[in-house]
Amino acid sequence: MTVESAAAKEETTPEPRIGRSWHVILPPLCYLAVAAAMVGYTQAVPLDGIEHGSLNLTFLRRRTWEHVELVFFSTVLVLVVALPLGVLLTRRALRRATPVVLALVNLGQATPAVGLVVLLAVLFTIGFWTAVVALFAYSLLPTLRNTMVGIEQVDPRLVDAGRGIGMSAAGVLFKVELPMAVPVILSGVRTTLVLNVGTAGIAAFIGSGGLGDLITTGVSTQRNLVLITGCVLIAVLALIIDWLGGLAQRYLSPKGLT
Template sequence: MTVESAAAKEATTPEPDIGRSWHVVLPPLCYLAVAVAMVVYTQVVPLDGIESGSLNLTFILRRTWEHIQLVFYSTVLVLAVALPLGVLLTRRALLKATPFVMVLANLGQATPSVGMVVLLAVLFQIGFWTAVAALFAYSLLPTLRNTMVGLEQVDPRLIDAGRGIGMSAAGVLFKVELPMAAPVILSGVRTTLVLNVGTAGIAAFIGAGGLGDLITTGVSTQRNLVLITGCVLIAVLALLIDWLGGLAQRYLAPKGLS
């Protein structure tokens, strides 16, 4: 390799964008710093008996893990239903069923979240999976609707081109339509995640655990520190999951579309 070619290669090699990397990493670090500062504060200030029971580190970590589980299972259920259903409702054979399905999906989100949780608890039983079902019904619409919108916005000429080169209907769907619709679909999934994090706080009303326990305890016992701690931790968790959703939109969407 000549000196000139080596110099040319070095000149054309992109250098890492350190500023951009920090721009990506800084927000979650700030969110985590707020959460850690809140928890540390609760461990060092004088507490009465009720506050000590609700703000000990083991209790907080257990409730945080329960909250994450509620969000995880409800979101997985949404993805398992909304993605294939959204695809089916954009196919010509099922277009007539779309209005009826959308009415049901809108009904789930139009119902107040507390009312949804309590209604399902009355119909079935209190507990973790009832809260998961309520979160699923409440957060189904964004992913379902964005899946349909993303697929409907794909340029028909691209679909015709895929069929013109001999691709099957499944091949066009997985190699043309879904990749083109990915940014819109991922945006819906991101909205579902954030909705679930915030709404999961009401799971405490039916004994499903989560960080909502801190809020209900703080309200019922008039302990502002317990209430504020629960609110801060839920907000931080929502911000962190929204950040992860943003990364997914950026890196999972096909290049040139995100």
């Protein structure tokens, strides 16, 4: 390679990096622009009393934060339960319990989301934490299943190699199996997050707040602008969280596996 060609190569290197940066940043900017346009429109057009009560900025900010809290706490609960349980079910001693556990977890997701939320509200109480538990039960399966699949698909030769050099079972798990399973596990977590964002809208049926309040208000009072605003904001929030999950999946996965 000549000096001129090397210099030309160095000059052109930053351009792809800039292009890749814009490729990463552009989607959330578009999502936020849609949300800003929707909210700006609601503030610009004439509103009646019901619409103003549901579409003022303070109310929208409070309901959006409540929605984020529902998603956050339910997802944390999923991670606390699904990750260790998924690991345990791949161990030889507990492998026989896998069909029973998966059947129970499948039951939570097979139940209609509205029915699950209302059933828990009837059995326990109406409120925030009941909705969190319902979201947890509804979105547990993707993370649990992907944790198991990610560990089970690790090449057995790598596991044998780790044990052959004297690593303990825990060492093999934390230094070989889990790092290799990270992309699949993160894919399950990403699915759980998006499921929780969409399903959290139903929490409004039991007085748990969130952006679902806009949907229920819009339907019950026949205010289409309130209904559409709630749907748009939930969709934008789901897209942004999915984008964040994609970034985590990309940058937290071990090098060479993505």
